[in-house]
Amino acid sequence: KVWNFYAGPCMLPDEVMEEAQRSFRNFEDTGMGVVEISHRSAEFADIASKAESLLRELLHIPTNYRVLFEQGGGRGQFAAIPLNLLPENGQADYFVTGHWSNCAAKECAEKYGKAIIHECTYLNSDGQYDVDFSKMTVTPGSTYAYICINETVNGIETLENLPDTGNVPLIADMSSNIMTRPIDVSKFGAIIFGLQKNVGPSGMTITIVREDLIGHARKYCPSVLDWAVLDKYGSMFNTPCTFAWYMAYLNFKWIKSLGGVEELERRNIEKSKMLYNYIDDSDFYVSKISPNVRSRVNCVFTLKDETLNNEFIAQSKALGLVGLKGHKVLGGMRASIYNAMPIEGVKALVDFLKDFEQRYI
Ligand code: PLP
Numbered sequence: 429k430v431w432n433f434y435a436g437p438c439m440l441p442d443e444v445m446e447e448a449q450r451s452f453r454n455f456e457d458t459g460m461g462v463v464e465i466s467h468r469s470a471e472f473a474d475i476a477s478k479a480e481s482l483l484r485e486l487l488h489i490p491t492n493y494r495v496l497f498e499q500g501g502g503r504g505q506f507a508a509i510p511l512n513l514l515p516e517n518g519q520a521d522y523f524v525t526g527h528w529s530n531c532a533a534k535e536c537a538e539k540y541g542k543a544i545i546h547e548c549t550y551l552n553s554d555g556q557y558d559v560d561f562s563k564m565t566v567t568p569g570s571t572y573a574y575i576c577i578n579e580t581v582n583g584i585e586t587l588e589n590l591p592d593t594g595n596v597p598l599i600a601d602m603s604s605n606i607m608t609r610p611i612d613v614s615k616f617g618a619i620i621f622g623l624q625k626n627v628g629p630s631g632m633t634i635t636i637v638r639e640d641l642i643g644h645a646r647k648y649c650p651s652v653l654d655w656a657v658l659d660k661y662g663s664m665f666n667t668p669c670t671f672a673w674y675m676a677y678l679n680f681k682w683i684k685s686l687g688g689v690e691e692l693e694r695r696n697i698e699k700s701k702m703l704y705n706y707i708d709d710s711d712f713y714v715s716k717i718s719p720n721v722r723s724r725v726n727c728v729f730t731l732k733d734e735t736l737n738n739e740f741i742a743q744s745k746a747l748g749l750v751g752l753k754g755h756k757v758l759g760g761m762r763a764s765i766y767n768a769m770p771i772e773g774v775k776a777l778v779d780f781l782k783d784f785e786q787r788y789i
Pocket of ligand 1 (some may be wrong): 500528576601604
C-alpha cells in the first residue's frame, strides 16, 4: 500500500477512484465512457446539476451565491478576481500569510491595479511562525480584501480568526482546505478553489460567488474568466473539464455518505493531532508553525539535523510513504493529509517518524 502525502494532485478516496474506473469505459450502461459523453448531453447535464446541488448542500451555500465550474486553476482565479471586481485604478487589500496569497497579490499588483499588501506572518517569541490578525485591516477605498485560508506551502491555516472586513467583500482562496471542515459561506464575497487536493483531479476550479459581485468585469476580461459569462452559460460557455466535474460529483457523493464535512472535520482533527503531537514531543523533528495557526491538512516540519533529509526521503519512499519532501520554496518536509488520507496512513507515517528517529538520534 502506498500512502500518498503529495500536496496536489494527491490521493483521492478509494471509493471515488473505483467508481470512476467503472465509469471510465461504460458510464451507467450508456455504452460510452464518462470522458466520451458530450457536455451538451442529458447524461452530463445530470452529472453537472447533481454536483452543484451536493456542493450546495454540503457547504450550506446560501441561495444568493452562484457556483461556477471553471478552467485556469487557482492562478487563473488570481487574475479573474481583480478582472471581475477591481475597477480600473482601483485598490484591494491582500492579507499575505504565505506563498499563495503572495502570488495572488503579485498577479493583481503587476497587472491590474493597486494591491495593498499586509504582511501578516511574523516570528513569535517561541521562534515559530505566527499570524498577526490585527494586521488584517481594510484600507478606505479598497474594493475587496483577499485572504488564503490555508497556505499549502508553509502550512498556515487561518479560518478560526477570520478578519471582519465590514461591507468590503472578503475573497478567499480555499484551494487546499475546502471540504475539510464546515465554513460559513455568507462571510465571504467569493471563495475559489482548485479541485486537485480535496475534490478531484486537476484542471477545474470552482468559484462560489455572491450574486451582486457578478457583472462588474472589465471589458477586456477574457470571456472564459468573466464570472457573468460563466454564470449565464451554466459554466458551459466553452467545453468544461467534464471528467474533473464528474469526479467532483463522485467526491461530493462520498462526502455526503460519510456524514458531510462535519464528519471530515472530526477525522481531520484526529489525524492532524496525532501527527503534530508526535512532532511536538520529539527532539528530533520540529514544527516551526505556531499551534494557533497550524494547518490541519498540510503539516510542515523539519528534521533538526537537515543533513539527514535525503536519507529520510529515500527511506520513507521505500516504505511506500511518498511525497513527503517540502515545497521547493521552503524545503524541509511536508505531509499533506487531506480528506482521502485515512488515519491508518497517518499512523504509518508516525511509526516511520519514530523508527527513523530511534535509528538516527
Ligand atoms: N492556491 C493554493 C492554496 C494552492 O495550494 C495552489 C496550488 O497548489 C494554488 C492556489 C495554485 O493553483 P493552480 O496550480 O491550480 O493554479
